[in-house]
Amino acid sequence: MSIENRFKLIRFTALIAIILYALLACTENGKPVRGFVLPEGDLAQGEQVFIDFNCQSCHTIPDVDFPEADFKAPFILEIGGEVYRVKNYGELLTAVVNPDHIISPKYVNLLKQAKRDVIISPMPYYGEEMTVAELIDLVEFLHAQYTRLQPQYYRGYYLTK
Numbered sequence: 001m002s003i004e005n006r007f008k009l010i011r012f013t014a015l016i017a018i019i020l021y022a023l024l025a026c027t028e029n030g031k032p033v034r035g036f037v038l039p040e041g042d043l044a045q046g047e048q049v050f051i052d053f054n055c056q057s058c059h060t061i062p063d064v065d066f067p068e069a070d071f072k073a074p075f076i077l078e079i080g081g082e083v084y085r086v087k088n089y090g091e092l093l094t095a096v097v098n099p100d101h102i103i104s105p106k107y108v109n110l111l112k113q114a115k116r117d118v119i120i121s122p123m124p125y126y127g128e129e130m131t132v133a134e135l136i137d138l139v140e141f142l143h144a145q146y147t148r149l150q151p152q153y154y155r156g157y158y159l160t161k
């Protein structure tokens, strides 16, 4: 094989390896996330689920008023608002049913400022009490609370506010 062809082969093999790696990176722990589709939920019902489960004792949502919670957590985490990347349904559902999977970096920062470490999420597990229909409405409601900001570019630089 000529040197040139050998280089071509190496380049081709490297390309295949990169594509395979990228495909594998799309699945987590080998569990595929493709094909995850929720039926459409009801926004108003979702808000009611949020209140019924007292999510407002630990969370605020910009421009949404909730009835006073019986208890207020020492660290309140805002959900929704203006973000550059809106969390998708899978991420929001995971945040509710498996809070420890990814501890919100926003929360980690909040505690860091108070010189505290985060070991686990204080968020309760709702799997025993929440119905699937409630979960679907809740995720629909949560998703609607985010507004996607358009990033601004200036001569190739990425600007954030």
Ligand code: HEC
Binding pocket: 050, 053, 054, 055, 056, 057, 058, 059, 073, 077, 079, 092, 095, 096, 099, 100, 102, 103, 104, 105, 106, 107, 121, 122, 123, 124, 126, 138, 142
């Ligand atoms: C006892 C306090 C507490 C309660 C009650 C609670 N959460 Fe949380 N929640 C947290 C904390 C703390 C975090 C950040 C740590 C983490 O990612 O789990 C969080 C994270 C989240 C996130 C991910 C936010 C992000 O920006 O990554 C969502 C979504 C969420 N909660 C929704 C809910 C919903 C919906 C309810 C009610 C069914 C609820 N939470 C009830 C404390 C709570």
